[in-house]
Amino acid sequence: ASNERSLRTLELTRDCAALNPSNYTIWYFRRLVIQELGSDLRGELDYIKSVIVDNAKNYQVWHHRKCIVENVKQQIVDKHTASGHKDLMEKELSDLVDEEKRFVALMIRQDSKNYHGWQHRQWVINDFKRFEGELEYTSELMDDDIRNNSAWNHRYYVIFNTTGFVGPVLESEIKFTLEKIVLAPN
Secondary structure (H helix, E strand, O other): OOOOOOOOOOOOHHHHHHHHOOHHHHHHHHHHHHHHHOOHHHHHHHHHHHHHHOOOOHHHHHHHHHHHHHHHHHHHHHHHHHHOHHHHHHHHHHHHHHHHHHHHHHHHHOOOHHHHHHHHHHHHHHHHOOOOOHHHHHHHHHHHHOOOOHHHHHHHHHHHHHOOOOHHHHHHHHHHHHHHHHHHHO
């Protein structure tokens, strides 16, 4: 109520989130405090990772992670735009994407139907324009479970947002799908 933005209130948001991680207002206020204090965003990513591990299907915690990733991305862009180190910026952005993809892959391994995990992955690859390796990723998941509808959906998403279903891509996907149908014809 006092709108206090301090280390004390940052810790209070952590306590409140532990009691009710689905409370959107807690996460929103936490972001305001983080911004006000200029808190370590990488540390926040580590913290929210631990919260997501225990609350994997909680929209609010995934949304918080997305907001923090957006802020980390902006920090990287701002830092390197000012210094003119475009190659270093691309490397740091690529590392951030790889970190997010690894984390989401871990969460999807625990539950392949984690809608929020899939949504986060699709946001990451689309926002950063880093689609490479995604078709191979879906193939790996389908090798484990041919009926993984989320992996099929992700494959469609990747193709739709990159090459589209035209010419050789369409032919290749038809062949791929027919090979998978043979594995589970019913």
